[in-house]
Amino acid sequence: MKFTPLPLAGAWLIEMERIRDHRGFNARAWCAEEMAAHGLTTRIAQVNVIRNGPRGTIRGMHYQRPPFAETKLFRVTRGAIFDVIVDLRAGSPTRLQWISVELNAEDGRLLYVPEGFGQGFQTLADDTELTYQVSAPYSPAHGSGFRPDDPAFGIDWPLPVAAISDKDAGWPDFKAEVMA
Numbered sequence: 001m002k003f004t005p006l007p008l009a010g011a012w013l014i015e016m017e018r019i020r021d022h023r024g025f026n027a028r029a030w031c032a033e034e035m036a037a038h039g040l041t042t043r044i045a046q047v048n049v050i051r052n053g054p055r056g057t058i059r060g061m062h063y064q065r066p067p068f069a070e071t072k073l074f075r076v077t078r079g080a081i082f083d084v085i086v087d088l089r090a091g092s093p094t095r096l097q098w099i100s101v102e103l104n105a106e107d108g109r110l111l112y113v114p115e116g117f118g119q120g121f122q123t124l125a126d127d128t129e130l131t132y133q134v135s136a137p138y139s140p141a142h143g144s145g146f147r148p149d150d151p152a153f154g155i156d157w158p159l160p161v162a163a164i165s166d167k168d169a170g171w172p173d174f175k176a177e178v179m180a
């Protein structure tokens, strides 16, 4: 696996190394030893699969509050996404900054999102499917988020919104002090 740190400290792009032969390839998508060697968490509390319908679907922005703050590792298995992560960490020099990463089923790339980040994505193809593992169990009581178009961040999404949950469309304006 090839590890590349992203501009927001703690976030990484991980590329699978495909071992090819006449049948196709075998590639490692996760390895506790390699993750630990780069200081990434090896805790896996859950692995989820998400299927989306129309191109342009948005899920997010989400995060879980402590003590259920979670690290997430995303991989697209069908279609493509424009994934956005936002640094919400109090005291971080890049606080409230966001970056985007495109992931698709062919590129063999994974996105590692550490605790303290809001995260969401927009699909770039119909019927996009992804799998992601999280380091803490799902805890609705500790779930929080903000609207993908929250003026606090100015996230530049590539497509018109084709589908979004009422919850994600209805988050209140983000208040920086909330995460202080």
Ligand SMILES: Cc1cn([C@H]2C[C@H](O)[C@@H](COP(=O)(O)OP(=O)(O)O[C@H]3O[C@H](C)C(=O)[C@H](O)[C@H]3O)O2)c(=O)[nH]c1=O
Residues within 6 Å of the ligand: 046, 048, 050, 059, 060, 062, 063, 072, 119, 120, 121, 138, 165
């Ligand atoms: C995350 C999760 C959700 N659910 C249930 C709760 C809802 O009934 C339904 C949809 O969940 P929700 O709309 O809250 O979340 P998504 O829009 O699917 O977002 C998820 O996928 C994006 C990419 C994220 O990064 C979020 O962390 C994750 O919550 O699945 C569960 O039962 N277990 C779980 O672990």
